[in-house]
Amino acid sequence: MTTYTICVFTENTFGLLNKITVIFTRRRINIESLTVSETERQGVSRYTITIKHDKREEVEKLVRQIRKVVEVLAVFGYLDDEIVYNEIALFKVATPIGGKPIDIETINKIYKAWVVYWGLDYVVIEKAGNESEILDFFRYIKSYGILEFVKSGRVAVGKTPAGLVEYLPEEVHWEYYV
Amino acid sequence: MTMVAAQDAAALEEVQTPAQTEAPRILSGAQALMESLIAEGTEVIFGYPGGAIMPTYDALFDYTDRLDHILVRHEQGAGHAAQGYARTSGKPGVCLVTSGPGGTNLVTPIADAIIDCTPLVCIIGQVKSTLLGTDAFQETDIIGVTTPVCKWNYQITNADEVPAIIAKAFYIAKSGKPGPVVIDFTRDAQVSLMSKSYEYKKVETLASYKPRVIPKDEHLERAAQLINNAKKPYILFGQGVLISGAQEELKAFAEKTDIPCASTLLGLSAMPIDHPNYVGWLGMHGNYGPNVLTTQADVVIAIGMRFDDRVTGDATTYIRQAKVIHIEIDPAEIDKIIKADAPVVGDAKETLKRLLPLVKTNNHATWRNEFKKYDLIEDQKITQRELNADGQIKMAEVVNMLSEKTKGEACVIADVGQHQMIAARYYKFKNPRSYIASGGLGTMGFAIPAAFGAKKGAPEREVVAFIGDGCFQMTIQELGTIAQSGLPVKLIILNNNYLGMVRQWQQLFFKKRYSFVELQNPDFVTIAKGFGIAGHTCSDRENLGESLDRLLQSDKPYLLEVIVEKEENVFPMVPAGAAVADIRLD
Numbered sequence: 001m002t003t004y005t006i007c008v009f010t011e012n013t014f015g016l017l018n019k020i021t022v023i024f025t026r027r028r029i030n031i032e033s034l035t036v037s038e039t040e041r042q043g044v045s046r047y048t049i050t051i052k053h054d055k056r057e058e059v060e061k062l063v064r065q066i067r068k069v070v071e072v073l074a075v076f077g078y079l080d081d082e083i084v085y086n087e088i089a090l091f092k093v094a095t096p097i098g099g100k101p102i103d104i105e106t107i108n109k110i111y112k113a114w115v116v117y118w119g120l121d122y123v124v125i126e127k128a129g130n131e132s133e134i135l136d137f138f139r140y141i142k143s144y145g146i147l148e149f150v151k152s153g154r155v156a157v158g159k160t161p162a163g164l165v166e167y168l169p170e171e172v173h174w175e176y177y178v
Numbered sequence: 179m180t181m182v183a184a185q186d187a188a189a190l191e192e193v194q195t196p197a198q199t200e201a202p203r204i205l206s207g208a209q210a211l212m213e214s215l216i217a218e219g220t221e222v223i224f225g226y227p228g229g230a231i232m233p234t235y236d237a238l239f240d241y242t243d244r245l246d247h248i249l250v251r252h253e254q255g256a257g258h259a260a261q262g263y264a265r266t267s268g269k270p271g272v273c274l275v276t277s278g279p280g281g282t283n284l285v286t287p288i289a290d291a292i293i294d295c296t297p298l299v300c301i302i303g304q305v306k307s308t309l310l311g312t313d314a315f316q317e318t319d320i321i322g323v324t325t326p327v328c329k330w331n332y333q334i335t336n337a338d339e340v341p342a343i344i345a346k347a348f349y350i351a352k353s354g355k356p357g358p359v360v361i362d363f364t365r366d367a368q369v370s371l372m373s374k375s376y377e378y379k380k381v382e383t384l385a386s387y388k389p390r391v392i393p394k395d396e397h398l399e400r401a402a403q404l405i406n407n408a409k410k411p412y413i414l415f416g417q418g419v420l421i422s423g424a425q426e427e428l429k430a431f432a433e434k435t436d437i438p439c440a441s442t443l444l445g446l447s448a449m450p451i452d453h454p455n456y457v458g459w460l461g462m463h464g465n466y467g468p469n470v471l472t473t474q475a476d477v478v479i480a481i482g483m484r485f486d487d488r489v490t491g492d493a494t495t496y497i498r499q500a501k502v503i504h505i506e507i508d509p510a511e512i513d514k515i516i517k518a519d520a521p522v523v524g525d526a527k528e529t530l531k532r533l534l535p536l537v538k539t540n541n542h543a544t545w546r547n548e549f550k551k552y553d554l555i556e557d558q559k560i561t562q563r564e565l566n567a568d569g570q571i572k573m574a575e576v577v578n579m580l581s582e583k584t585k586g587e588a589c590v591i592a593d594v595g596q597h598q599m600i601a602a603r604y605y606k607f608k609n610p611r612s613y614i615a616s617g618g619l620g621t622m623g624f625a626i627p628a629a630f631g632a633k634k635g636a637p638e639r640e641v642v643a644f645i646g647d648g649c650f651q652m653t654i655q656e657l658g659t660i661a662q663s664g665l666p667v668k669l670i671i672l673n674n675n676y677l678g679m680v681r682q683w684q685q686l687f688f689k690k691r692y693s694f695v696e697l698q699n700p701d702f703v704t705i706a707k708g709f710g711i712a713g714h715t716c717s718d719r720e721n722l723g724e725s726l727d728r729l730l731q732s733d734k735p736y737l738l739e740v741i742v743e744k745e746e747n748v749f750p751m752v753p754a755g756a757a758v759a760d761i762r763l764d
Binding site: 010011014015018019022026057060061064065067068070071072073 | 321322325326329330333350384385386387508509510512513514
């Protein structure tokens with residue numbers, strides 16, 4: 001199974017999430033993660049959706065079906081090496097009195113993670129990175145006692161010199177796949 | 179003149195211009211809808227009133243001199259009627275129904291229209307916006323319900339939105355690959371007044387939606403090269419030809435290149451059946467030669483068709499030997515089922531116009547004649563047997579005789595099942611937009627409402643519907659609509675007392691285990707009379723001609739019930755999932 005990142009640029013309109021996700025549902029493709037935010041262009045939203053699939057041509061068909069949604073401005077499908085991407089994770093870690101002291105230096109220098117909140121008997125550590133980096137840190141910090149763990153969906157930008165949004169709303173999108 | 183006076187004079191002139199003196203038109207949302215529909219050229223609305231759409235119906239009362247309204251008996255009837263109207267007229271069909279069950283009853287026609295590319299504008303009432311999401315009376319999330327089956331939908335909650343959204347709805351419904359759009363219209367948006375003067379501007383472009391009508395030169399050149407070098411080229415055309423009005427371009431292209439042409443079910447009538455390049459109909463119950471010879475073509479030119487599984491059979495073996503040129507307005511159809519060697523994204527008419535000068539005049543008579551050998555086999559094994567039968571009347575005889583009597587010029591509506599396939603096989607279509615059926619969704623109950631919709635769309639044409647006894651009972655209540663409208667729609671029930679196609683499959687693939695397919699039918703003629711529609715039953719071959727004459731001579735709606743052979747099967751047949759080369763003749 002290969003991970004694909006699908007970036008969908010849409011008008012920022014009400015109810016569009018359902019119109020996008022139903023395309024995946026109908027084809028029995030599971031969404032691994034989904035992140036939506038407004039882009040640098042007002043009124044344009046960007047969906048970053050990750051899926052796993054074993055057939056590239058099926059993903060290409062999916063991309064074209066997403067492009068059919070009237071409010072969709074452009075869709076791009078990427079392999080991991082074609083993008084710069086990250087996720088963000090928060091770890092709520094127990095720090096009881098008398099417990100194992102947290103090694104902040106290792107957390108900062110080795111894992112590039114940061115304590116973002118100090119509670120009475122816990123801390124919240126933020127770790128940004130790709131899936132394996134977050135997993136590595138998860139394994140490291142697990143022994144301290146994880147009270148809560150949450151991870152965002154992927155955010156990604158293409159490794160092209162210009163921002164992809166610059167291409168909007170030109171008609172180049174589907175040509176990538178035919 | 180001082181500067182101030184000059185300004186005053188200019189201001190005075192401005193005040194006196196007509197644009198300034200025209201009174202602002204502050205309309206309610208419902209009135210704005212009526213004006214917008216008229217601005218889009220709407221002539222007829224198919225609908226059914228109810229609580230949440232009542233303000234719009236109230237506004238409609240003042241517009242009946244400009245907007246014809248057909249009161250159906252069930253919202254499903256409104257949708258299929260609008261489909262029939264759209265398919266004969268080429269204009270979007272308009273439906274108006276209420277919230278909740280009104281909207282959900284319309285879902286079947288919406289799903290039918292999206293798969294058969296029929297332009298519809300469906301306006302559905304909704305509860306007040308303050309009640310949304312509260313499980314209010316007759317509230318349904320119709321946007322959520324229709325999202326997977328419509329081309330576009332939108333919920334209007336403010337009267338000010340009406341003109342722009344209706345303009346957008348019509349543009350989306352009829353452009354590119356046509357389809358149904360759904361407008362969910364809250365009650366408060368219908369009742370409230372617009373905050374500004376009503377103005378209407380048609381939509382001609384959208385930032386996010388740009389169907390490509392003009393194909394790219396390099397794509398055309400690649401396609402032309404393949405066509406010019408082909409030994410056995412073959413055109414498969416679909417409804418896209420009819421939608422774009424490319425009948426003449428298709429004929430000119432086929433004649434210049436001398437390529438045999440076969441139609442999909444919904445492409446029927448895009449080319450006259452007696453055209454020398456026309457070789458027949460493709461698909462599960464299509465003609466023998468057109469199906470078998472797809473395995474010999476070296477270049478297949480697919481025009482405005484989508485390689486439905488009823489055409490391809492087993493897609494993994496379909497036209498593997500051929501180079502495929504796929505001419506399609508919707509890029510999502512390219513490579514969806516069959517990989518295209520030369521995709522051409524564009525409207526069929528524009529594409530064929532531009533392709534014509536690039537292709538060479540050619541002669542493929544030997545290849546075209548190969549189809550005739552198969553025609554002969556089909557004629558001997560099937561057609562002659564069906565048209566010269568003993569015993570009970572066969573469906574084929576009825577369709578064939580009607581075709582002769584109407585000289586192939588009627589608009590034929592078919593419901594879903596054996597009679598649908600027989601109508602497609604035996605009616606000799608002369609004019610475009612003459613075969614109207616539910617192709618992709620296969621919706622039983624389609625024909626009665628679609629027939630009166632088709633008659634509204636083409637009042638000058640003879641409209642005849644072939645309907646099975648099972649299908650008839652799915653929308654039988656629409657006889658009331660036909661009677662009330664007085665439209666001279668001709669209905670022919672081909673009654674074999676079975677759900678015939680299911681029974682055929684049970685016979686062939688389920689060891690004759692006829693599980694719930696025999697019907698206890700009512701007296702259809704008496705029922706029609708109860709609705710005020712004349713009719714009679716024909717069960718003898720000797721009376722068939724006279725029966726059809728009575729039907730055709732009636733200037734009012736008429737029902738003819740023909741008792742046909744009970745266990746007739748439709749052949750040829752490509753069993754589901756088999757390769758088209760495995761087509762069966764018996």
